[in-house]
Amino acid sequence: xxxxxxxxxxxxxxxxxxxxxxxxxxxxxxxxxxxxxxxxxxxxxxxxxxxxxxxxxxxxxxxxxxxxxxxxxxxxxxxxxxxx
Numbered sequence: 001x002x003x004x005x006x007x008x009x010x011x012x013x014x015x016x017x018x019x020x021x022x023x024x025x026x027x028x029x030x031x032x033x034x035x036x037x038x039x040x041x042x043x044x045x046x047x048x049x050x051x052x053x054x055x056x057x058x059x060x061x062x063x064x065x066x067x068x069x070x071x072x073x074x075x076x077x078x079x080x081x082x083x084x
Contacts, residue, residue: 008074009074009075010069010072010073010074010075011072011073011074011075011078012068012071012072012073013071016071017071020067020071022064023064023067023068023071025037025038025064026038026040027061027064028061029058029061029062029065032058033053033058034051034052034053034058035051035052035057035058035060035061036049036050036051036052037049037050037052
């Protein structure tokens with residue numbers, strides 16, 4: 001699917017998330033089937049990756065994603081601003 005439709009890349013400045021610390025996580029959403037959260041140590045090494053298949057966890061991840069998009073800028077828009 002990614003090969004056919006492409007991948008959309010967006011950027012978020014960490015400093016923009018100071019009031020939303022729960023958005024500073026590495027997480028994944030696998031459609032409506034699962035979500036995952038990567039936990040890191042102080043050196044940013046993966047300690048564990050937790051998969052959850054329950055609907056409340058998936059809804060929470062979708063909500064987190066929607067909130068994160070409020071702070072994001074598309075990579076294309078970012079590049080366009082650099083070129084002007």
